[in-house]
Amino acid sequence: MEKNIRKNHEQKNHKNIRAIIECYEEIPCDPCEIACKYGAIIIGKPITNIPVLDMEKCTGCGLCIANCPGLAIFVVCENYTDTLGTVSLPFEFLPLPKKGQRVKTLNRNGQYVCRGEVVKVIETKSFDRTPVVTIAIPRNKVDEVRGIEIPKR
Amino acid sequence: MNNRIVEHPILGKIDDKEMVTIKVDGKKIKAKKGEMIIAALIANGIRINRYTLKKKEPRGIFCGIGQCTDCVMVVNGRINVRTCITPVVDGMVIQTQQGLESGRDKIE
Amino acid sequence: MNRWELIVIGSGPSGLTAAIEAAKNKVKVLLIDENIKAGGQLFKQIHKFFGSSAHYSGIRGINIGENLIKKAEEVGVKVLLNRIAIGLFKGKKVVVKQGLDNKGKNIDIFEADKIVIASGASENAIYFPGWTLPGIMSAGAVQTMINVHRVLPGKKILMIGSGNVGLIVSYQLIQAGAEVKAVIEALPKIGGYEVHADKIKRLGVPIYTSHTIVEAKGNLEVEEAVIAKVDKNWQTIPNTERIFKVDTISIAAGLKPLIKLVRMADCKCIYIPELGGWVPIHNKNMETTYSGIYVAGDVTGVEEANTALEEGRLAGIAVAESLGYLDKKIACNIKTEIWERLKDLRSGPFGENRFKAKNKIIREY
Numbered sequence: 307m308e309k310n311i312r313k314n315h316e317q318k319n320h321k322n323i324r325a326i327i328e329c330y331e332e333i334p335c336d337p338c339e340i341a342c343k344y345g346a347i348i349i350g351k352p353i354t355n356i357p358v359l360d361m362e363k364c365t366g367c368g369l370c371i372a373n374c375p376g377l378a379i380f381v382v383c384e385n386y387t388d389t390l391g392t393v394s395l396p397f398e399f400l401p402l403p404k405k406g407q408r409v410k411t412l413n414r415n416g417q418y419v420c421r422g423e424v425v426k427v428i429e430t431k432s433f434d435r436t437p438v439v440t441i442a443i444p445r446n447k448v449d450e451v452r453g454i455e456i457p458k459r
Numbered sequence: 460m461n462n463r464i465v466e467h468p469i470l471g472k473i474d475d476k477e478m479v480t481i482k483v484d485g486k487k488i489k490a491k492k493g494e495m496i497i498a499a500l501i502a503n504g505i506r507i508n509r510y511t512l513k514k515k516e517p518r519g520i521f522c523g524i525g526q527c528t529d530c531v532m533v534v535n536g537r538i539n540v541r542t543c544i545t546p547v548v549d550g551m552v553i554q555t556q557q558g559l560e561s562g563r564d565k566i567e
Numbered sequence: 568m569n570r571w572e573l574i575v576i577g578s579g580p581s582g583l584t585a586a587i588e589a590a591k592n593k594v595k596v597l598l599i600d601e602n603i604k605a606g607g608q609l610f611k612q613i614h615k616f617f618g619s620s621a622h623y624s625g626i627r628g629i630n631i632g633e634n635l636i637k638k639a640e641e642v643g644v645k646v647l648l649n650r651i652a653i654g655l656f657k658g659k660k661v662v663v664k665q666g667l668d669n670k671g672k673n674i675d676i677f678e679a680d681k682i683v684i685a686s687g688a689s690e691n692a693i694y695f696p697g698w699t700l701p702g703i704m705s706a707g708a709v710q711t712m713i714n715v716h717r718v719l720p721g722k723k724i725l726m727i728g729s730g731n732v733g734l735i736v737s738y739q740l741i742q743a744g745a746e747v748k749a750v751i752e753a754l755p756k757i758g759g760y761e762v763h764a765d766k767i768k769r770l771g772v773p774i775y776t777s778h779t780i781v782e783a784k785g786n787l788e789v790e791e792a793v794i795a796k797v798d799k800n801w802q803t804i805p806n807t808e809r810i811f812k813v814d815t816i817s818i819a820a821g822l823k824p825l826i827k828l829v830r831m832a833d834c835k836c837i838y839i840p841e842l843g844g845w846v847p848i849h850n851k852n853m854e855t856t857y858s859g860i861y862v863a864g865d866v867t868g869v870e871e872a873n874t875a876l877e878e879g880r881l882a883g884i885a886v887a888e889s890l891g892y893l894d895k896k897i898a899c900n901i902k903t904e905i906w907e908r909l910k911d912l913r914s915g916p917f918g919e920n921r922f923k924a925k926n927k928i929i930r931e932y
Contacts, residue, residue, distance in 0.1 A: 329761075331761050333762075333917055337615075352914050353618075353911055354911075354914045376763065377762070412769060414765065434625075436615075
């Protein structure tokens with residue numbers, strides 16, 4: 307997994323906003339390919355192929371985030387501001403954070419990374435109950451932050 | 460004690476179904492109309508359904524889909540009722556089953 | 568009416584698609600299920616399914632269930648719930664008992680030209696000191712409680728088993744507001760998909776591989792679980808014990824096909840561990856060694872909802888064809904397409920054992 311994560315992060319596009327598909331096993335699954343309206347995700351046949359992201363076509367729109375049944379896709383942006391980047395992630399829990407809320411961010415092992423601020427929360431019918439939350443964090447943390455602590459109800 | 464999941468990120472808010480009253484070992488508890496007996500019990504923190512014949516050990520739900528019979532209780536005088544697939548009705552009388560309850564079965 | 572062209576036993580994903588495909592082709596179909604609601608295990612599956620976008624992927628199991636039940640009604644399937652098939656006899660007679668445990672029951676006898684047995688599978692238990700304490704239950708029971716009945720069976724859970732069921736139910740427990748203290752797995756490697764494991768790792772749930780449960784302790788209900796590391800001979804290693812204060816232990820140790828009706832009809836079976844145990848032998852039409860009796864779904868081998876949906880379709884098409892309602896050539900094309908999709912679903916490192924096992928069944932026919 308470590309090798310794959312490094313490979314993903316070396317691919318930067320000029321907008322510094324990109325989807326990161328943390329899906330590295332051959333499992334029969336292809337909704338991400340269909341979800342991307344820019345054709346930036348390629349699986350093809352057989353559907354066990356590991357998804358490949360075409361950096362040039364990726365706009366960082368985040369449609370893929372909600373459509374991945376494995377919740378394995380994130381969108382990171384490194385230049386939200388001079389000092390801050392953002393990570394957009396799927397969040398299927400209650401309470402759903404609100405825009406402006408300060409949250410504790412977590413890494414892939416659920417360990418605390420840093421505080422972040424929620425800058426956007428998208429819930430639409432097409433996301434089918436998988437809201438996408440965008441958090442602003444120090445830009446050097448965008449490759450690390452992959453979750454937020456669920457606020458107490 | 461209320462173990463009901465009132466709000467759920469995928470399933471939404473719990474529906475406002477009518478409540479009924481059932482008796483469990485003499486104690487009145489509230490249940491949602493038509494829910495499985497086991498759901499009403501667990502919602503009220505009751506997880507023991509019966510005691511075994513020889514060693515009188517407690518047993519509770521195992522499979523949840525009517526296959527294993529670990530959850531059986533005496534319901535309205537009837538023994539061996541699988542509480543995981545039997546819905547409640549208002550006024551139902553439920554008792555922790557003790558062993559085989561031989562001679563207790565009431566045939567309607 | 569007591570005579571039917573097709574009786575489908577079990578209204579889970581495979582029973583529903585079998586009934587739908589047959590009825591779409593004008594077959595008179597009766598679908599029975601022992602539960603008071605149709606849909607089998609679909610209504611516990613609140614997550615989005617994997618698989619091909621061409622067929623149901625990205626859709627939550629609960630919605631697939633709703634859609635199928637609606638479709639079955641639309642195409643004229645007669646659905647009888649709270650009906651348990653207690654016997655299959657010569658002449659394809661299906662004896663059905665109707666009624667809840669707390670009431671008297673009625674018996675009906677139906678006769679069928681064709682039968683599809685879609686009886687599914689049931690969960691395995693594992694045995695350890697204290698395994699019978701209330702609060703220790705199958706992962707499926709946990710899932711039914713939280714997603715169907717909307718009650719929490721407990722607040723602090725230990726999950727045994729890191730296959731997809733264990734990983735998914737752990738995630739759903741957290742969605743329901745419970746705390747999963749740990750997932751333990753006897754094998755040295757996580758059994759399910761990495762993406763499922765990653766979801767719960769991000770929530771801080773530790774996954775202990777090469778660990779087994781040593782004992783569950785508690786007075787009248789479970790209060791504590793003791794786990795320990797195992798060596799390559801499955802023996803616990805001294806001084807590796809960990810104790811978790813839990814009120815619930817969820818066992819996700821695999822399922823076994825429910826083949827009672829299959830055996831009653833004397834259909835030949837074969838023992839295949841990769842598919843959960845004894846499974847019925849069938850041909851490419853999903854027909855068993857008893858002419859006119861078909862099987863589909865988990866009863867033919869424990870796989871997933873996706874494969875169950877497809878196998879049900881196969882059986883439904885094959886029945887329609889054999890009753891003369893569907894042209895052979897058209898049926899052949901549809902079946903070929905379905906087998907292609909099944910091949911896709913059984914490809915990759917997770918599917919290949921099942922693919923080989925299924926081929927073995929067909930060779931044995």
